[in-house]
Amino acid sequence: MLLDLPFVAVGLIAVIGLGAMIAKKNLIKVILGLGLLEGAVNLFLVAVGYRQDGIAPIFTNAPEGVMVMPTVQALTLTAIVIGVATLALLLTMAMAIHRHYKTLNVERIVKLKG
Amino acid sequence: MSTFFGGLDNHLPALLVGVPLLFAFLMPLAERVHRRLTDILAVTGMGLTSLCGVLLAIRVFTTGAVGYAFGAASPDEMLPPDSGGVPVRILFTVDALGAFMVLIISVVGLATLVYSVTREDRHGEKATFYALFLLLTAGVSGMVATGDLFNLFVFLEISSLAGAALVAVRMDRGVAVEAALKYALLSATGGLLFLLGVALLYTQYGSLNIAFIARELRMTGLDTVAVALLAVPMAMKCGAVPMHFWMPDAYSRAPAGVTAFLVVSSQCAMYVLFRSLFTLFHRRLDLAMFGWFVIALGVLSMFIGVTMAIPQKDVKRLMAYHAISQSGYMLLGVGVGLAVLGKPELLDAYGRKAMAGGIFHIMNHALYKGLLFLTAGAVIYRTGQRDLNNLGGLGHQMGWTMLCFMAGALAIAGIPPFNGFASKFLLYESVFRFNPFLSIIAILVSVLTLASFMKVFHSMFMGPRLPRFAEVREAPLPMVVSMGVLAVLVILGGLFPTVVVEHIIEPAVVALLEQSEYIQTVMER
Amino acid sequence: MKKIVRTAARLLYPFAFIYGAYIVLHGHLTPGGGFQGGAVIATGFALMLAAHGPGELSGIFKRAALNICEVAGLLIFVLAGFGGLTHGRAFLFNWLANAGGLFGHSVAHGPNPGDLNTGGLVPLLNIAVGLEVLGALSLIIYYMMTFANHIEEGGPDDAA
Amino acid sequence: MRALISLAIFLLMAGSFLHVALSDELSFGNPSRTEMDDYFIANGQRQTGANNIVAAVLFDYRGIDTLGEASVLFVAVLGVGLVIRRAMAPGSEGDGERGESP
Numbered sequence: 001m002l003l004d005l006p007f008v009a010v011g012l013i014a015v016i017g018l019g020a021m022i023a024k025k026n027l028i029k030v031i032l033g034l035g036l037l038e039g040a041v042n043l044f045l046v047a048v049g050y051r052q053d054g055i056a057p058i059f060t061n062a063p064e065g066v067m068v069m070p071t072v073q074a075l076t077l078t079a080i081v082i083g084v085a086t087l088a089l090l091l092t093m094a095m096a097i098h099r100h101y102k103t104l105n106v107e108r109i110v111k112l113k114g
Numbered sequence: 115m116s117t118f119f120g121g122l123d124n125h126l127p128a129l130l131v132g133v134p135l136l137f138a139f140l141m142p143l144a145e146r147v148h149r150r151l152t153d154i155l156a157v158t159g160m161g162l163t164s165l166c167g168v169l170l171a172i173r174v175f176t177t178g179a180v181g182y183a184f185g186a187a188s189p190d191e192m193l194p195p196d197s198g199g200v201p202v203r204i205l206f207t208v209d210a211l212g213a214f215m216v217l218i219i220s221v222v223g224l225a226t227l228v229y230s231v232t233r234e235d236r237h238g239e240k241a242t243f244y245a246l247f248l249l250l251t252a253g254v255s256g257m258v259a260t261g262d263l264f265n266l267f268v269f270l271e272i273s274s275l276a277g278a279a280l281v282a283v284r285m286d287r288g289v290a291v292e293a294a295l296k297y298a299l300l301s302a303t304g305g306l307l308f309l310l311g312v313a314l315l316y317t318q319y320g321s322l323n324i325a326f327i328a329r330e331l332r333m334t335g336l337d338t339v340a341v342a343l344l345a346v347p348m349a350m351k352c353g354a355v356p357m358h359f360w361m362p363d364a365y366s367r368a369p370a371g372v373t374a375f376l377v378v379s380s381q382c383a384m385y386v387l388f389r390s391l392f393t394l395f396h397r398r399l400d401l402a403m404f405g406w407f408v409i410a411l412g413v414l415s416m417f418i419g420v421t422m423a424i425p426q427k428d429v430k431r432l433m434a435y436h437a438i439s440q441s442g443y444m445l446l447g448v449g450v451g452l453a454v455l456g457k458p459e460l461l462d463a464y465g466r467k468a469m470a471g472g473i474f475h476i477m478n479h480a481l482y483k484g485l486l487f488l489t490a491g492a493v494i495y496r497t498g499q500r501d502l503n504n505l506g507g508l509g510h511q512m513g514w515t516m517l518c519f520m521a522g523a524l525a526i527a528g529i530p531p532f533n534g535f536a537s538k539f540l541l542y543e544s545v546f547r548f549n550p551f552l553s554i555i556a557i558l559v560s561v562l563t564l565a566s567f568m569k570v571f572h573s574m575f576m577g578p579r580l581p582r583f584a585e586v587r588e589a590p591l592p593m594v595v596s597m598g599v600l601a602v603l604v605i606l607g608g609l610f611p612t613v614v615v616e617h618i619i620e621p622a623v624v625a626l627l628e629q630s631e632y633i634q635t636v637m638e639r
Numbered sequence: 640m641k642k643i644v645r646t647a648a649r650l651l652y653p654f655a656f657i658y659g660a661y662i663v664l665h666g667h668l669t670p671g672g673g674f675q676g677g678a679v680i681a682t683g684f685a686l687m688l689a690a691h692g693p694g695e696l697s698g699i700f701k702r703a704a705l706n707i708c709e710v711a712g713l714l715i716f717v718l719a720g721f722g723g724l725t726h727g728r729a730f731l732f733n734w735l736a737n738a739g740g741l742f743g744h745s746v747a748h749g750p751n752p753g754d755l756n757t758g759g760l761v762p763l764l765n766i767a768v769g770l771e772v773l774g775a776l777s778l779i780i781y782y783m784m785t786f787a788n789h790i791e792e793g794g795p796d797d798a799a
Numbered sequence: 800m801r802a803l804i805s806l807a808i809f810l811l812m813a814g815s816f817l818h819v820a821l822s823d824e825l826s827f828g829n830p831s832r833t834e835m836d837d838y839f840i841a842n843g844q845r846q847t848g849a850n851n852i853v854a855a856v857l858f859d860y861r862g863i864d865t866l867g868e869a870s871v872l873f874v875a876v877l878g879v880g881l882v883i884r885r886a887m888a889p890g891s892e893g894d895g896e897r898g899e900s901p
Contacts, residue, residue, distance in 0.1 A: 004820075004827045011820030014310075015813040021303070022805045027295075034302055040816075041310050048317045049836070052828035057852035059746075059844055060668045060753040067852070069836035070843070072316070074856040075264055078868045079309060081674055081772075082271050085875035086302045088779045089275055092879045093282065093295040095786055096886040100288025111289050112363040121727060128730035131863070132720060135870055139713040142706055182729065184863045189729040196842070200834040204863050237888055242877050249874050256867065268867035275871060279878030285885040294882075317825060320832025336824050339815050667849035672857065713873060716866055731862035736848045746848050748841070758849035764858040768869055775872045779879050786883045 006047040014040035027094045027104040031087065038083040045076045124189055126170040127182035127206040130216065131256045131269075134163045138248035145241035153231055156244035160227040163251055167220030174213035175621060179635040181261070182206040192636050199637065201323040207261030207635050210621035214473070215258040215385050217618070218480045221603065222378050223251050229488055229596040230371035232495070243283060250276040250375065254382045261636060263312040263322045266386065267305060273379050274301035274351075281368040281376075293363035300360050304347030311343030324394055325636035328629060333398040341399070344390045351383035354411040354445060355418045358438045362422075365434035370491020373430065374484035377437055381476050384441065388448055388626060392455075396629045405453025408445050413555055416442030420562045427501050429490045429570060433483070436526060436566070439559060440479045446556065447472020447541050448626075450548045455627070464544040466623055471540030473626075474619045478533040478607060482525035485600040489519040492589035492597065493574060502573045509575035511586045516575045518597040523571055525604050527564035533607030536614075648690035655683030663769035667758035673765040677772025684777035693785045702781060709774025715767035719760055735759035 013036055020033030049069030055062060057070040098104050101111075122129065137159025144151040174180055182189050184204045193201055208216065227247060233240060253273030260266050278298035284290045312322065314336050319327045331337065350357035361380075365373045391404060419439025426432035451469030454460040492515050493508060494500050509516045525532035528539075538560060546553035588594065607614055625631065663676030687700055698704065723732030736759025737745040744757045755762075819825070830836075843855040857865050 004825065006827050007820040007825055011816045014816045018809060018812055018816075022809050030299070034299065034306070037303070037306050041306050041313065044310065045313050045316075047827060048313060048825075049830060050828055051830060056670065057840055058668075058670060059750050059850040059852070062750040067840050069830060069833060070839050070852040070856045071322075071836050071861075073853045074861055074864075075316075077672075077674060077853070077857060078264075078268065078861075078864050081868050082268065082305075082871045084776075085871045086271070086275060086298070086305075089279065089875045089878045089882075090295065090298055090302065092779075092783065092786075092882050093278075093291050093298065095783070096282075096285075096291045096882050097288055097295060099790060099886050100291070109292055109295075112292055112367070122724070124727075125724055125730060128720075128724075132717060132730060135866065136714075136717045136721070138870075139710055139717060139873070142710050146703075184729055185723075185731040185733065185859055186729045187732060188727070191729075194838075194842075197838045198834060200838065202835050202838050203860050237885060239881055239884065242881050246874065246877055246881075249870060249877075252870065264861075265864055265867070268864050268871070271871050272867055272874060275874045275878060279874060279881055282878070282882050282885075285882075288886075291882060291886075314819065318831060320830070321835050334824055336819065336822060339819055342815070667851050667854045669851065670853075672851070672854050709873065709876065713869055716869060720862070720866065731859075731866070733847055733859050736846070736859075742848070744848065746844050746850065748844050751850065753850050758854070759847060759859075760862075761847055761849040761851075761854050761858045764862070764865070765854065768865065771869050772872065775876045778876050782879050782883045786887060789887050 006043065006050075010040050010044040010047065013043065025105050025107060027097070027106055027109065028091070030106060031090045031094060034090070035083070035087055038079075038086075042076050042079050042083070045072050045079065048072055123169060123173070125182070126166050126173065127180060127208055127259050128184065128189070129166045130163065130170060130259055131252050133166060134159055134248040134252040134255070137162075138245040138252065141241045141245035141248070149235065149240070152241045152244055156227060156248065157231065159248055160224050160251065163248075163255070164220035164224040167216045167255065170208060171213040171217040171220070174208055174210060175617060179207065179209035179625070179631060181635045200321060201326055201636055204265050205261045205323060205325075205636055206259045207325065207632060208259050209632055209635065210625035211385070211389070211473075212258045212625075214477070214618055214622040215382060216255060218381070218477055219251065219254055219258070219378055222480050222484050222600075223375060225596040225599050226371040226375045226484065226488070228592050229374075229491070230369065231592045232590045233369070239283065243280070246276045246280050247372070247375070250280065250379065254379050257382045258385050261324050263315065263324060263327070265322075267309050267312060270308065270386075271305050273382070274298065274305060277301070277364075277372075277376055277379055280372045281364045283369055283372070284367065286367060290367040293360075293367040296360045297364040300350060304350050307343050308347045311340040314340040314343065323636060324389070325633040328394050328396060329633050329637065331395065331398055333395070337395075341390070341395055344394070345387055348383045348387035348390070349411055352380045352387065352441055353415070353438045354441065355414040355438065358415065358419070361438055362431050362434040365437060365487075366428055366431040370430070370487050370494070373434075373491075374487040377483050377487070378480050380437075380441065381444075381480060384444060384476065391452060392626045393629050393632050401456045402453055405449050405451075405455070408449030408452055409552065412442040412445030412449050413552060414442070415439060415445060416559045417555060420559050420566070424562065424566050427503060429493070429500055429502055429505070429574070430487065432502070432566070432570065433486050433490060436563060437479075437483055439563065440475070440483065440526065442559070443538065443541060443556065444472045444475045444479070446545060446552065447475060450545055451623075451627075454548070461627075464547040466627070467540055467544035468548065469623045469626065470615060470619050471537050471544060473622050474537035474540060474611075474615060477614075477618075478525065478537050478604075481600055481607065482522045482532070482534055482604050485518055485597060485604060486522040486526065488593065488597050488600065489515050489522065492593050495593070496586045496589060497583055502570060505574045506577040507575070507580045507583065508586065510579045511583070512575070512588050514594050515589050515597065518601045519571065519575065521601040521604050523567040525608065527567055528560045529564070531605070531608040533604050533611070536608055536611030540615075645690045648686045652683040652687050655686065656680055659683070659769070659773070663765055664755070664762070666765035667761040668753040668755070673768030674772050676765075677769040678776060680769070680773040681776035681780070684773070685780050688777070688780055688784055692788065693781050702778065705774045705778050705781065707774075708770050709778065712767045712769070712771030712774065716764055716771070719763060719767065731760070733759040733761070735763065736761075
């Protein structure tokens with residue numbers, strides 16, 4: 001059970017991120033919660049591909065040993081860049097909203113309803 | 115089928131994604147050369163994409179599912195000979211259901227892009243608008259064509275972000291950005307949950323290919339979590355109640371051309387939902403439970419959507435609530451099919467028919483709802499008013515727009531001879547045999563929809579000519595043309611429903627029901 | 640203070656560029672690649688933008704240059720993908736690998752010291768993605784800083 | 800009411816995350832199925848000529864993913880540019896102003 005610590009960490013980070021997204025009132029903090037959730041998912045992806053005592057799957061001057069799974073690393077890389085793009089767009093929108101509404105409180109950013 | 119363009123027809127699935135991306139990337143350069151060039155490039159790019167989409171659909175409907183291996187020595191080489199039967203590359207798998215969606219994307223995409231050519235380029239953003247539109251097209255096409263779960267996530271994110279950016283185009287003192295932010299935040303969260311589901315499947319089966327996982331699936335405890343993680347974000351993206359609240363905001367604030375295409379984008383999310391429930395998890399699900407889950411989403415959406423729509427004053431917001439209500443019909447039809455999937459005699463008795471109705475409704479909804487949003491956009495464009503109380507008497511000046519609106523409104527209410535009637539009739543008939551109560555709700559919702567659109571029609575087009583709209587003219591030609599094309603399709607679909615059902619809908623239903631065909635496209639060649 | 644920051648930034652940014660370029664070019668041999676290298680180069684841009692402010696810089700630090708950089712990377716990627724189609728190969732087929740020409744040396748299986756001229760499409764696409772990422776990330780920073788400055792200077796305010 | 804719903808969603812999702820994290824079906828360091836990854840490690844170097852197998856997967860075997868991801872970044876830049884240029888533009892962008900693009 002203790003050996004599965006990375007998965008426990010994933011669960012905890014995801015719960016913290018989710019909690020921030022649901023409970024926080026500040027839009028920036030909500031977006032940061034999303035960032036945490038994203039970090040958890042990426043960590044999960046990388047952790048899934050680890051093999052006991054594995055080395056990086058790169059043959060340049062590689063030592064002897066079993067290699068960890070390369071696919072998940074590629075997926076994580078892709079997911080990280082997608083996450084960066086998402087966060088950039090969300091933060092920009094938050095900036096634009098703050099400029100027009102003069103607030104970042106999610107409870108007051110509700111001109112659209114009904 | 116003979117070869118087009120010197121053998122390029124073997125590459126149609128790749129061109130479907132590659133062409134819009136290429137043209138989108140050219141857009142910033144074209145902007146530097148000349149303003150008009152962006153218009154020409156956008157229409158050319160979208161036209162080529164639609165051409166690829168239509169050719170691909172024809173190919174699939176005539177010769178069966180098409181696979182495409184990206185990066186392989188030959189596009190047909192789905193499995194490398196030395197991999198022991200494991201797909202290693204990203205495979206596109208377009209079966210009849212995928213081709214059906216590709217067809218919708220092609221038609222509605224081209225119509226809405228032509229409509230959007232009339233945008234005024236006040237803030238020098240037109241090139242960006244076109245680039246985002248083409249990227250959205252690439253995203254949704256990729257979503258329905260791909261056979262790889264992670265690739266699906268990537269295209270999902272392209273379509274979400276491009277959609278969100280397009281919703282924000284008009285700013286509207288920050289209100290459009292608010293709508294876009296809601297859309298982007300929910301899509302991003304949904305995307306992450308989807309990715310987590312994909313990761314869970316990957317840990318157990320060591321592959322990301324839908325066909326491979328579907329064949330190997332054991333339905334462990336983790337898979338149960340994965341089903342939820344794949345299905346819930348998609349239900350949210352297709353606007354099913356109770357996860358619908360982003361939809362009226364985004365739909366009402368986006369430019370009309372974009373809204374019409376966002377409807378298609380939502381339906382692609384619905385495609386993913388059906389694909390994962392039917393193809394990926396298929397017969398290992400607790401079918402009755404999931405069937406009722408989908409039915410419950412459908413009935414809630416139908417009912418709450420229409421009741422929220424009736425009091426709306428903002429014409430696009432009203433239509434957005436109707437969009438929620440109509441997606442309920444699709445969920446209801448396919449949900450009934452899912453619920454009886456395990457019982458062949460019931461499936462043959464009414465299950466297939468219900469699914470045909472639901473899937474037919476996807477196409478009809480994309481056409482008539484797109485048409486309605488476009489007419490609303492044309493009215494707003496000419497009058498500057500979106501509040502129903504301030505509109506009136508436009509039938510005198512905007513005759514063609516009024517006719518198109520009428521076609522759309524009668525279709526959405528399920529009045530013959532428009533296409534909405536054809537699919538709704540299939541639904542009423544078959545759902546009645548499954549559970550009469552559900553069918554009665556569906557009919558009731560249709561009546562309410564009709565009432566609501568009668569009101570809209572009356573307050574927009576009827577009445578005396580208003581002095582403040584004295585100089586209002588008919589919508590510009592590109593708008594009328596694209597609305598006209600959609601209106602003609604709406605009528606044709608209503609006049610010849612059996613042709614459409616026989617050649618397009620039935621194969622799509624079979625593709626959804628027969629998991630083995632999808633798997634064979636990849637695994638046994 | 641301003642002067643110290645500016646001088647330090649001018650001294651430091653070439654190192655970010657060189658290190659980033661190394662990561663990009665060796666992406667197919669060592670850990671790293673287009674994204675990582677592009678991001679490192681973008682930190683150099685961010686440094687210069689932070690020290691001088693957007694709009695005051697010229698040459699490669701202008702918005703137009705970054706924009707072209709980004710689009711060029713993406714176009715190289717797509718066109719390299721279409722390049723595979725010419726011989727009946729699939730989209731994004733690795734038509735440079737083991738072909739003898741550019742990046743065309745072949746490699747036997749197993750650990751080796753590494754040869755820059757291998758990998759076919761992999762290093763080419765690394766460079767393409769490197770260009771795209773450095774352009775994209777720098778542009779995002781550029782836009783955000785422009786906006787922040789605009790708000791600080793109290794630009795025309797149309798909030799309701 | 801809203802707080803209750805939020806709490807319910809949170810508990811449900813937190814529960815499922817922790818369920819996954821503590822599940823016996825996952826074990827760190829022992830992936831259960833590795834055919835695809837073993838194929839990459841065994842053949843990637845020979846087929847693509849790249850020593851870095853992650854790069855080989857990223858740009859050769861899963862190249863279209865990377866193209867998609869580059870496109871996502873492009874979308875983000877377009878979106879950021881669009882929102883910021885519009886937000887800085889002087890004057891009003893009125894709601895449904897006449898002649899406003901549809």
